[in-house]
Amino acid sequence: MYSGRALQSSRAVARGMRGFSSGQSLHSQQEAVRRVTVIGGGQMGSGIAQVAAAHKHEVTLVDVNSEALKRGQAYMVKSLKRVAKKKHSDDEAAQSRFVDEIMGRVTVSTQLQDAVGRADLVVEAVVEKLQVKQELFARVSEAAPGTAILASNTSSLPIGKIAEGLEEGQRRRMVGLHFFNPVPQMKLVEVVRTEEADAQVVERAVAFVRAIGKEPAVCKDTPGFIVNRLLLPYMMEAVRLLERDVASPRDIDTAMKLGAGYPMGPFELCDYVGLDTIKYIVDGWHKDGAGLKGNPLFAPSAKLDELVKSGRLGVKTGKGFYDY
Template identity: 65%
Template sequence: MYKYTTASFASSRRLGAARSALGRGALYSSEASAIKRVAVVGGGQMGAGIAQVSATYEHGVTLIDVNHEALDRGHAYMAKSLARVAKKKFPEEPAVAHDWVEAVLGRVRRTTSLPEGVANADLVVEAVVENIAVKQKLFADIAGAAPGHCLLASNTSSLPIGRIAEPLDAPTRGRTLGLHFFNPVPQMKLVEVVRAAETSEQAVGRAVAFVKSIGKAPAVCKDTPGFIVNRLLLPYMMEAIRLLERGVADARDIDTAMKLGAGYPMGPFELCDYVGLDTLKFITDGWFKEGDGLRGDKAFAASGKLDELVAAGHLGVKSGRGFYDYSKK
């Protein structure tokens, strides 16, 4: 078994109009290549978020995890998130807001059976633990059960798409790519569309069209460590930690400087705590040891302060303490 964690009524017409306005791309807008049915593997916050936005834009969605408890948590996350959206969307119409939420949730089917969940999918997105062996096994199983036209996508933020696709045959590798959503998925506009060496142009085009169809903005990039955002962001975060270690300034002043001096919405230490210090350490350690073109790069060398916090279980917002203490908030 895999460890997968880590309406219509008046509003539907508005959603349909929004989808038309976004456009799907002239080359890949035919019925044959359009993505209508989406399977999401992993019922955690990322997977549930991807399922939510897909269903919001009227795609049929299947959410897959190994147990019903994980699926129930994913459903609860979607219901809470959609309720917030509905309150803003229909502030004076609580009954309409309720019906809209129920309609979106009604497009999401839940199952613990991977073969059943992907059997009719046009796109499968995995959002499971960041472990290359787990992902390779999962993708091989998906490829054996999904239709021949189905796109296989990983939401990984740090693992090479090419390595994930290694166990697959050549035609399937041509349909495999990265769709890197950002957390929280319902609010974050960007999706990195990651093209591996063997990913076909048609697969990229279909993926770009899908991203636009759910109200997101695609950025296409090659399969390199960190893709675009994390490749630029992680050296910045690590250098901020080294400034702290050298006593240049404290965390609060560094955050204030970057927010007010550079116009960033969050300072580097706020961002580290939000991302998770264990996640930051996992990625940078991996890049330093075996990242393509990054092996031994001092920008990703171990940080004593980061190692100390992770060893103490101070992982950031999710644990209540990281560079800052969130337990009193």
């Protein structure tokens, strides 16, 4: 994750305002995204970088240390090798060329401000903590071009809150680009527009999503956007069924898969997402979510609290509602 000073100098403000305070034309604002900087070398960040590079974008992947970047590169290579085997099943040389060509469009860096200096689009995919993201974008705004789209991959934090410490021109360039895991396979990207977002910036973001082979769904900056706003109550109600001893996790999952046609049951999905992530989101919404504060749909769950406290976080720890 990245953190940095949140207070901006007058020079930083001036840089962030470039392109909106100087009478720059709307035509330049609508130019296609070609250079993408992705901040965060985890699975989400490396997945976004991979997909952008696979669609011929020039990509820079940024993290705080070389070890994190090496892991990110390893994620990409492993994923691309799977794709290559499907595309060129009988030709190992073609498989190697396929991976090398895409990875050749990815540069890695630990120098944040240098990495965003020529970007058309900056996407952050760091830890889901508001202060961390706010401080990150304060730093990004110092060095990114005034025409660059500023985007967060957050799944639960308000985009407007993340951007609230920025100057007006910077806030107008801020959107949400919520990718889904695993990024190379999942087609949807939620494009989140704040009340202040410039319409041309949103259009450029939508065009970028389509250019990388994804399908955009545009929505307002509301808690959970579309998918998680509908999905979290579903998963939490499944947990409450378990707490009331209505049925076992396996039987609830089976019922939803075979009765409702879902590819995964709610407990399988909880384990895949991460129980700590779910707890963090629902607790935050219940405590201070816009229009959701105190909503019983997101009331704390004793069962979820117990599992998280015991370290059973799902697939990533090998134990959640199920053992893996």
